[in-house]
Amino acid sequence: MATAGKNLSDYDKDELPDARQMRIGLVVSQWNPEITEALYQGARSTLLECGVSDGNLLRWDVPGSFELPFGCKKMIHREQPDAVIAIGSVIRGETPHFDFVCQATAQGIQELNLRGEVPVIFCVLTDNTLQQARDRSGGRHGNKGAEAAVAALKMAAL
Numbered sequence: 001m002a003t004a005g006k007n008l009s010d011y012d013k014d015e016l017p018d019a020r021q022m023r024i025g026l027v028v029s030q031w032n033p034e035i036t037e038a039l040y041q042g043a044r045s046t047l048l049e050c051g052v053s054d055g056n057l058l059r060w061d062v063p064g065s066f067e068l069p070f071g072c073k074k075m076i077h078r079e080q081p082d083a084v085i086a087i088g089s090v091i092r093g094e095t096p097h098f099d100f101v102c103q104a105t106a107q108g109i110q111e112l113n114l115r116g117e118v119p120v121i122f123c124v125l126t127d128n129t130l131q132q133a134r135d136r137s138g139g140r141h142g143n144k145g146a147e148a149a150v151a152a153l154k155m156a157a158l
């Protein structure tokens, strides 16, 4: 089902684990800050709604999505969170750079999951237009940050 067929902010609280003791990291890309800040707020508010303590949220910023894997790896090593949410927004430009950034970021995050013990959630929008990104970061399709927060709690309890 495409995003257009569902709301990214919908979730069932009854399906979620007890999150009161969980420590969740959020690594946020500074590229397209209108989008990444909206994703961060969606993730943060959902985590708080689901019982995570504000003091157990840790935010680090990185320059762009390409730096998300390194930032997540460093946070995991230094802080040992129960899960990390990697937040980014990649919007297609005139050149193939979009493809390289998206592939490298996705591959890097997947390698952290497969090689490590701390789940890293892929909260990276990869859109053709700014409007598509707005639609998925609190617009008509909901907020992917909320979806990522739910995934983080479920994976932290796995």
Ligand SMILES: Nc1c(NC[C@H](O)[C@H](O)[C@H](O)CO)[nH]c(=O)[nH]c1=O
Pocket: 029, 031, 032, 063, 064, 065, 066, 067, 088, 089, 090, 091, 092, 101
């Ligand atoms: N164009 C976008 C970028 N580009 C920057 C890279 O992510 C990286 O920071 C740079 O190549 C230096 O290593 N990043 C995004 O997150 N979103 C974009 O649309």
Ligand SMILES: CC(=O)[C@@H](O)COP(=O)(O)O
Pocket: 090, 091, 092, 093, 094, 095, 096, 097, 098, 099, 101
């Ligand atoms: C995703 C990107 O790196 C992209 O926004 C850069 O734009 P351009 O391909 O026009 O240089």
